[in-house]
Amino acid sequence: MAHIDGVAKPYLVCGGFPAGNSWIFLGPRGKVEIQGANAALAALLPLFDGMHELAAIIGSVGERKDVLALIEMLIDHRIVVDANHLYRHFQAYARYPSLFSMGTSHEENVANYYDFSHVPQIHGATTALPVASTGLSRLLRSRTSCRRFSAASVDEADVFDLIWSMYGRQDEPGPPAEQLPYLTFTVPSGGGLYPLFVYLLLFRHSGKFEVGTYLWHKERSLLEMTSESNPLPAAARLVIGVAEAAIERAAGMICIVADLERSAKKYGNHAYNLALLEAGHLMQNAALFCTERRLGFVELYGFLAEDLARLLESEPPRKSPVVAALFGKADSSDP
Ligand SMILES: Cc1cc2nc3c(=O)[nH]c(=O)nc-3n(C[C@H](O)[C@H](O)[C@H](O)COP(=O)(O)O)c2cc1C
DSSP states (O other): OOHHHTOEEEOOOOEEEEEETTTEETTTTEEEEEEEEHHHHHGGGGBBSSSSSSHHHHHHHOOOOHHHHHHHHHHTTTSSSEGGGGGGHHHHOOOOOTOOOOOOOHHHHHHHHGGGSOOOOSSSSSOOOOOOOOOHHHHHHHHHOOOOBBSOOHHHHHHHHHHHHHOOOOTOSSGGGGGOOOOOOOSSSSGOOOEEEEEEESSOBTTOOOSEEEEEEETTTEEEEEEEOOHHHHHHHHHHHHHHHHHSSEEEEEEEEEHHHHHHHTTTTTHHHHHHHHHHHHHHHHHHHHHHHTOOEEEEEOHHHHHHHHHTTTTTTTTEEEEEEEOOOOOOTOO
């Protein structure tokens, strides 16, 4: 009953309905049909509200083997999860391609894009000023997503500085991390916990950096090669919605993996929101860096998260890829 032991406060997260002698659930991995347990499920399911201790629930329905097996099955299929550990499962429910995506047509997406009803009405006095022309405002004005790359490699310094700008020590390389009371980085982080990892998938040789997969050690300001094999074929298969030819011409891909357990020790379920907010900071730094160095950059949410986790050998749900990006020399013929 190891799975049962890991769930203190069970919470029902997937809808289900009785159908004849079965109860049908729509779990994150698809349909789950449980036969011959409708009476037990009708008694149990309302108790999985995230407020009650599992031990108390089992006590109230009677500690029978069939009930324990039933609960274990619900937990195994992630129909019931621990209310304190919901953050571990968000990725499974919202993964790409999502079980619960809206599935809208192209026409509906276009209509939604041009629907300006969300733009707030003006009811009060208004003020506007000209935006000052500064280095930053000029960068912000020219930031754009690039989906056409030139198949050229990127300078080694640009590769390294890109990763540093995302998640680098401000006193880089600085004294050994262990000797400092705390470290400061290029981005803020909830509670100063810095729960993210940056991976570099390099498709094209770049000075000192051979083709391969790298893990950024932000505390030591260095990149460690974790795999020598070319990550391009696997990356091209797992990205959704960007043409394979475009990916093949990029210099590489960066991936952000969140260590959800680190922030969850302090913030519980908020760890997931924090991870996404913080990943956005890294991505904005990367986008602005690429704009300044005249590199193409496109952020990617469209990827098969489980395949990417496998490629990076991260262990979801504890360590889940949350966002990625392609970068490289932009194709100057791109309109
Ligand atoms: C969180 C996030 C995820 C994105 N995911 C993708 C993606 O998977 N594929 C893609 O082609 N563009 C992706 N984009 C880029 C947007 O499509 C793009 O920013 C938007 O169309 C506006 O265009 P611009 O960046 O050139 O101004 C993503 C952007 C963000 C912020």
